[in-house]
Each structure stands twice: as C-alpha cells, then as structure tokens.
Amino acid sequence: MNQTIHLFDTTLRDGTQGEKVAFSAKDKLRIAQRLDAFGIDYIEGGWPGSNPKDMQFFELARDHTFDHAKVVAFGSTCRANNSPEEDHNIQMLIDAGTPAVSIFGKSWLLHVEEALKIDTMENIRMIHDSVRYLKEHDKEVIYDAEHFFDGYKANPEYALSTIKSAESAGADTLVLCDTNGGTFPNEIRKIVNEVKEHVDTPLGIHAHNDCELAVANTLAAVNSGCVHLQGTVNGYGERCGNANLCSIIPNLQLKQQYQCVPEEKVSELSSLSRFVSEVANLNPNHRQPYVGQSAFAHKGGIHVSAVMKNADTYEHVTPESVGNRRRVLVSDLSGKSNIRYKSDQLGIDLDKESEEIPAIVDKLKQMENEGYQFEAAEASLELLVQKMKKQWEDYFKLEGFRIIVEKNISGDSRTEATIRLTVNGQMEHCAAEGSGPVHALDKALRKAVHRFYPGIADMHLQDYKVRVLDHKDGTDAKVRVLIDSVKNDEPWTTVGVSRNIIDASWEALSDSFNYYLANQHEQTHNKKAI
CATH class of the missing domain: 3.20.20.70 (Aldolase class I)
Structure with missing residues (x-):
C-alpha cells in the first residue's frame, strides 16, 4: 500500500x-x-x-x-x-x-x-x-x-x-x-x-x-x-x-x-x-458505481456470454471486493447465456443444450414487448421458468373475485373484496375490507389461504409501484405493477401487466404469495431431509 x-x-x-x-x-x-x-x-x-x-x-x-x-x-x-x-x-x-x-x-x-x-x-x-x-x-x-x-x-x-x-x-x-x-x-x-x-x-x-x-x-x-x-x-x-x-x-x-x-x-x-x-429513508441509487445494484448488472446476451467465460471482460473489479454481487438481467435483449446464468443463480436445472431455452427466451421477449419487466422482478421470472418447464403447480387457483368501492356524500370511502379460491381441492370463499382495492384483495387472499398455510402471516407487502406504459392512451393505458414483498428482511419482487390496474395487481400479488409458499415448502422439505 x-x-x-x-x-x-x-x-x-x-x-x-x-x-x-x-x-x-x-x-x-x-x-x-x-x-x-x-x-x-x-x-x-x-x-x-x-x-x-x-x-x-x-x-x-x-x-x-x-x-x-x-x-x-x-x-x-x-x-x-x-x-x-x-x-x-x-x-x-x-x-x-x-x-x-x-x-x-x-x-x-x-x-x-x-x-x-x-x-x-x-x-x-x-x-x-x-x-x-x-x-x-x-x-x-x-x-x-x-x-x-x-x-x-x-x-x-x-x-x-x-x-x-x-x-x-x-x-x-x-x-x-x-x-x-x-x-x-x-x-x-x-x-x-x-x-x-x-x-x-x-x-x-x-x-x-x-x-x-x-x-x-x-x-x-x-x-x-x-x-x-x-x-x-x-x-x-x-x-x-x-x-x-x-x-x-x-x-x-x-x-x-x-x-x-x-x-x-x-x-x-x-x-x-x-x-x-x-x-x-431514501431509495438507493441503483446506478451508483461500485455499490449500486446495477454496478455489476449485465443485460446484453453477448456481454453475459463473455462474463460467464471470464468476468474481466466486462467488470473492472470483482463485485465481491466491494461487497456487491453480479446480476444478470433478463429482458428483450437476452440470449441463451442470460437464461442459463439466471437459471443457475436461481437453482433451476436447465441442461446447457436444453431445447427449452430458446422457448423461454422467446416467451420472455414476447412478454417484455407486452410491458413486463423481469429485471426487477426475479421472483416472477423464476415462477415463469418453472411453469414453462412444467415443474410448477400453483398453491391456489382463482375462481373469481369482486371488489366494491363505495364513496358517500361525507367523503368517506369503503372498499370490500370478495374472493373465491380452490386451495388443496377445497373451495374457500372469503371477504375483507381494506383501505383500497389492493389492500382489500390482499387481506381477502390471506384469509382464504391462511387455514392451509398459516406461515403466510409472516410475509407482508413492502412496496407497491405502478408505471403507466402507454401514456398516450390516458386512463385506458396499460400499466405495470411491481410488488416488493418481504419476510425477515428477505425481499422478493413480482410483476403484473394489464390495462386493468386491479388485474395487474392481482397477477403481481398472486405471484408474490406463490413464490413465498414455494420457498417455504422447499425449506420445510430440506429440514425434514436433514
């Protein structure tokens, strides 16, 4: 020195x-x-x-x-x-x-x-x-x-x-x-x-x-x-x-x-x-050199392929030297290397020459063209890959939901969500009131699955973001919803896209619940194996 x-x-x-x-x-x-x-x-x-x-x-x-x-x-x-x-x-x-x-x-x-x-x-x-x-x-x-x-x-x-x-x-x-x-x-x-x-x-x-x-x-x-x-x-x-x-x-x-x-x-x-x-209480600057979330993030397929062979090709220092980590993003710029890298990182077994990889790449590009964003929603990405490998079964099946929002002359509002789910072969019909449509829907969903999966009480929504994708369409625009969830300081993010903000919210919300339940099941299985 x-x-x-x-x-x-x-x-x-x-x-x-x-x-x-x-x-x-x-x-x-x-x-x-x-x-x-x-x-x-x-x-x-x-x-x-x-x-x-x-x-x-x-x-x-x-x-x-x-x-x-x-x-x-x-x-x-x-x-x-x-x-x-x-x-x-x-x-x-x-x-x-x-x-x-x-x-x-x-x-x-x-x-x-x-x-x-x-x-x-x-x-x-x-x-x-x-x-x-x-x-x-x-x-x-x-x-x-x-x-x-x-x-x-x-x-x-x-x-x-x-x-x-x-x-x-x-x-x-x-x-x-x-x-x-x-x-x-x-x-x-x-x-x-x-x-x-x-x-x-x-x-x-x-x-x-x-x-x-x-x-x-x-x-x-x-x-x-x-x-x-x-x-x-x-x-x-x-x-x-x-x-x-x-x-x-x-x-x-x-x-x-x-x-x-x-x-x-x-x-x-x-x-x-x-x-x-x-x-x-400030959002971190993801593009900050060395310490930002994007400092060692790779998106282009050619970049990822090179980094997998030798990280020095696109990294001036090792991420670990400053306590950061390498991230490979999956988007419409992705190639096979991105999918292989992400699958390995997420613990999903994809054979290097698997015929499933091109199909997954094509599906991701199609969905990103529709407005999905998997760079910041790795939990939804993991669920998507599992579903395309036919290694996934949802922990609950939506039969239908209804949301009522009432506003009276005094200015007070009331929101109620009613949901029908099939959980473990049984029909659950629950209702809940909330401060808004997404809050009410979240509470109703929790009620419906809690009897079967009581651990659901340990997770909660940490952040909720809505982005208008087609601003020229005004209130008819497609929106993207990102939901950050957390349990014991372990966060995950899911995404939903629709012209209906409630549909987009439901997609992100249900992915969040399914991702949590899948990980809880895996942890329980591993404990039993030990």
Whole structure:
C-alpha cells in the first residue's frame, strides 16, 4: 500500500444539507457507530451552535466509546470584531466535548468584502484567533478554507494568507474547499501543487459535485499530495451533493493502492451504502458505481456470454471486493447465456443444450414487448421458468373475485373484496375490507389461504409501484405493477401487466404469495431431509 489517507466523513453534517436528507440524533449515532466500525478516521457530527438536535447527538456520542474514529464538531470562526472567548458558537464547539473540531473561514475576497462586508485583515485575524483559542483548549483543529479554489483563482496572495494565518495559529490540517463545485481536476492539481510550496501543514480536500467532478477532483487532490479527504456516504450533500466516499475509497484503495480503511473493510462498502440509505429513508441509487445494484448488472446476451467465460471482460473489479454481487438481467435483449446464468443463480436445472431455452427466451421477449419487466422482478421470472418447464403447480387457483368501492356524500370511502379460491381441492370463499382495492384483495387472499398455510402471516407487502406504459392512451393505458414483498428482511419482487390496474395487481400479488409458499415448502422439505 502507498501513503495512508485520512478519511473525514461529513454525512451527518454536510450530507444533511442535501434535499430530503434528515437524521434524528439517534439516527446520527447509529450511522456514526457504523462509520467507526468501517474504519473512518473522522466523523463530523454537526454544528452544535446551530440547533439542539446536533448538540443532542454530541451528548449521545460522549456516552459511546468509538474504537477508531474521532467525532468532530463543526462551526465557523468567531464573528467580526469579536474575540473567540466571547463568541457563543466557539464556546458551543468546546462544550460539544469532541477531541477534534472543524472550523471554516473565508478565503475568497468576494465573500469577505461583499458577503461579510468586513476588512480583509479582520478576516485574517478572525481565522488566527479562532484556531489559536481552540488549540489552547487541547482540540485537534481541522481548518476548512471555504471557497479556497475560487478565492485562489481570483487572488492567490490573499487566499494563501488565510491558510497561512490558520497554520501560524497551530491548525493541524488545512482543508482546501471547492465549495461551489465549479473547479476542474487540472485546476485542482495545479493549485494544490502551488499551495504545497507555501505551507508545511498537511493538506486536505473538500469537494462539491456541481460539475459532477467531486470524485475526480478529490482524486486529483490526493494524487497531488493531499492526505486528508472529506466526503459523504452516497454523495449526499447540498445542491448536487458532496464527494462520494463510496466511489473515492475503492478508486484510491483498489485502483491506486492508497491505504484508506483496513483492507478487509472495503468489502463492507456496499452494505454501508445501503445502511445509510435505509436510515435516511431514501431509495438507493441503483446506478451508483461500485455499490449500486446495477454496478455489476449485465443485460446484453453477448456481454453475459463473455462474463460467464471470464468476468474481466466486462467488470473492472470483482463485485465481491466491494461487497456487491453480479446480476444478470433478463429482458428483450437476452440470449441463451442470460437464461442459463439466471437459471443457475436461481437453482433451476436447465441442461446447457436444453431445447427449452430458446422457448423461454422467446416467451420472455414476447412478454417484455407486452410491458413486463423481469429485471426487477426475479421472483416472477423464476415462477415463469418453472411453469414453462412444467415443474410448477400453483398453491391456489382463482375462481373469481369482486371488489366494491363505495364513496358517500361525507367523503368517506369503503372498499370490500370478495374472493373465491380452490386451495388443496377445497373451495374457500372469503371477504375483507381494506383501505383500497389492493389492500382489500390482499387481506381477502390471506384469509382464504391462511387455514392451509398459516406461515403466510409472516410475509407482508413492502412496496407497491405502478408505471403507466402507454401514456398516450390516458386512463385506458396499460400499466405495470411491481410488488416488493418481504419476510425477515428477505425481499422478493413480482410483476403484473394489464390495462386493468386491479388485474395487474392481482397477477403481481398472486405471484408474490406463490413464490413465498414455494420457498417455504422447499425449506420445510430440506429440514425434514436433514
């Protein structure tokens, strides 16, 4: 491994400035514990002087022992014409009780003269005194030179004077910030190399993604000598986000042999990404490099055929190295290789030269042309292949259902579903009320099969998505319904397509139940065999 890089995570502070990103104090502690276990060096928890929730996090963090990471409180330099001893925000940084603090100051004359409207030397004084005071209180001080690259391009002498002021006061790290995210990698390299000639303190980089260059700029800075880098998990952050640690870490550690986290921890990266998405209650970005669900997904038949022979043909690293997995998608672009791969993955025995494979490929292409999508509905795909192999028998047979929706003058609605099923040769006739047609149908179906398969109570619907396929047809358009179901954190997805949204929902719903029952039957059979 080459030089050690110090990772500074600001998911809990800068990340929360992103749209729709919000964490409670307890959420922050959970994420901080996970970041610590992963090997992050610094965890910036928030700005204790800005809101009670951040101060609550620091109180919680004080009662927790972190094995590796240092928790960091964030704030600004003291205010103009004010000493740090009398500055409320500076005092809150000390009260947070963290071993390290991160403070920012202005590097760009535009901000000093037009935003703050203060004397240029007063800004230098504010930086120096704030860093000095925090060092006197035994804090590790990470100085963030806000807007440094814009400031340097406008007036390099003044921008340098601001970080020299922080250095002379004892700052432990000088972080050069591309706050507006408008700098290019070649500019980053040039400026970092020039700054190194004027200061001796270790340099860091803090990049934003407004030109979609935050990762590239961070790599350029590290390659030019920065040893401290700041970013967020999944790239969360204000506007277009911050530099994405989920891309930076493997790019540096797997591709360039820098030491970022312990080697064994890199394979936990995908899990960390999903964990933070889940706590943030945000859908994961499937197309995210390295950790996204689609990062190692192969769809074209030629690609799949090559990957089956040698994965290096279409994968730049192994999925397992970052805790991800290879996925082969089945669609109208599929060939025989896709079907063979998916069948093996799903545990379905298809002989390599089986005559069934072309028929399955043709059927899939026909159904995808009708609007089905099996890329995201592998449970329905598995059922379809089993049915075409004539190795499948439904666990129940629909005889009919009726759904009534009533709305009265007061505005209240009532929905009732009545269903008739044949289960194990017996007719079941059940009714249920629900908050809507699909909910009522789900409840009625559960009633009908529960007597025969009581384990059905353990599964539940996790998500329900409807996509209009032919928007030009208006309310007569064909729709695709995807249903995500789950049991004990094990999810599966099924699909249905129809011009009638209830028919499409029933198809996806019944597939979901059948898939669950088939897997329960297999597990029970395996236990008996043992």
